[in-house]
Amino acid sequence: MNNLKDKLSIICFSGDFDKLVAAFTLASGAAATNYEVNLFFTFWGLNILKKKKGHVFLGRGFLARFFSFLMGGKNNVPLSRFNFLGISPRLMTKMMKDRNVATLDVLMETAIELGVNLYACDMTMNILGIVRDDYIPEVKEVLGVAKFLEYSKDGETLFI
């Protein structure tokens, strides 16, 4: 047996519902097959980590707060196509439930249960004036490129 654990690191750049489903599906699947999994959330991807799940003014400064309100949280992640003002992600979630496919919420809970590491991008948080405490406690660390490279070294990396 190889002592080094297989490793998968995913840069979750997109805050789109479908792309997050893809990222969390891969993350849970890999973690269940004993991979070490690192999810590095940056830009739009960070929205899913917010404690407040709806359209809420967050952050420091008028522009930052306005942006955060527009983007919303986990309940507002849009479908990358045919979003129709946020109706489609709800319909998609219903279809997933009807077909016994894990929803985004379930996939995220499962990934956390399986010990997937969640990281938040320091630089984006700085732009948006958002602090560590605005995110769910499961976020393991706030970090930058250097740390990400260190953690993802000798594994596979995906950008979603």
Next chain:
Amino acid sequence: MGNIKINQLDITNEHCPMTFVKVKLALEKMETKEQLEVLLAEGEPLDNVPKTVKEQGNRVLEITQVKNNIYRVLIEKC
């Protein structure tokens, strides 16, 4: 010889990745030497579950067909 505890798990309605994810989570909660009886469908679950279980160092004791496309996989946690 004590009685070996056999745990049950039905994943016949689950889809990737929750098929092998649920098996993994069930095995994590078990003690060594306990067994897990998994009911699963043919195709992806039947291909992946025994394979990933073995990769994680557990033993697949038997695979039997229960119904048309439903199989029973008996696993021993190692």
